[in-house]
Amino acid sequence: MEKYLEIFKSSYQGYFNYLLDEITGFHWENYFYGLILVSLVVWGLELLFPWRKNQKVFRKDFWLDTFYMFFNFFLLNLIVLIFLSNTAEALFNDFLSLFGLSVSNFQLLNLNDLPWGLGLFIFFIVSDFVQWNTHRLLHRIPFLWNFHKVHHSVKEMGFAAHLRYHWMEPIVYKSMLYIPLAIIGGFTVESVAIVHFTALAIGHLNHANLGWDYGILKYVFNNPKMHIWHHAKKLPDTVKYGVNFGLSLSVWDYLFGTNHVPYDGRDIPLGFLGDEDFPKDFIHQELYPLKTKE
Secondary structure (H helix, E strand, O other): OHHHHHHHHHHHHHHHHHHHHHHHOOOOOOHHHHHHHHHHHHHHHHHHOOOOOOOOOOOOOHHHHHHHHHHHHHHHHHHHHHHHHHHHHHHHHHHHHOOOOOHHHHOOEEHHHOOHHHHHHHHHHHHHHHHHHHHHHHHHOHHHHHHHHHHHOOOOOOHHHHHOOOOHHHHHHHHHHHHHHHHEEOOOHHHHHHHHHHHHHHHHHHHOOOOOOOHHHHHOEOOHHHHHHHOEOOOOHHHOOOOOOOOOEOHHHHHHOOOOOOOOOOOOOEOOOOHHHOOOOHHHHHHHHHHOOO
16 A cells, blocks of 8 residues: 555656646657647648638637646646556556566567667557547447547537547546557657657647648548548448547548548538537536436
């Protein structure tokens, strides 16, 4: 018990100091100012090249989604995620030790042994593929879908909608990623930062008020014209669990037949069936899955 109390203490103290350093210090992998910079750039693109020209600069729920951005990327970690992540890692390692094992026993590949570009590519591909599968689960399992509804309650798309999600989602994503990333250990702080900002930029663009599909690259990268169909309120019965689950890459949807872009979806209604009764404010959106049984 003393070990886990120490994890609790060090998690909060360590992350608080890290967050303070992010806000007061400047370095190339700074996540705080990186989020602001990427957001401003993509927002600027929205204003210069708006797809829905009648959509307001401060669209519906703009400020709610802006709050979600900073809450989910920074405050959520401080409140709960870092402690839970460190505790889960310690519990898993303690469980393995009962059998004389450690995480290193499962490592099939060390990215440090590969050329830097190849290691970075593998890290990115594995992370995105696992998250694509996790995203599918969020739509297919009713319990998880209740949490994911928060993200799909967006009614007007804009860059900040990317980070409107329930606090449970990163727990699910991180849990699903833990073992695959342990198998391919050796990724550096720099590679994590590159993958993070790449995914952040692509995700912002996917949700932005932009009518881009990147031409032939649409079969590789997720894009605004594809992702808007993921948020469509009404889909054919043949795809009742959703479509276009890609986060950064669209290639998984094309490979596994979950792609769906029937026509230009610029003005399609967004949301989900029954979203008229879904809470409109942050607190009640966070509480909704805890009080709802599917």
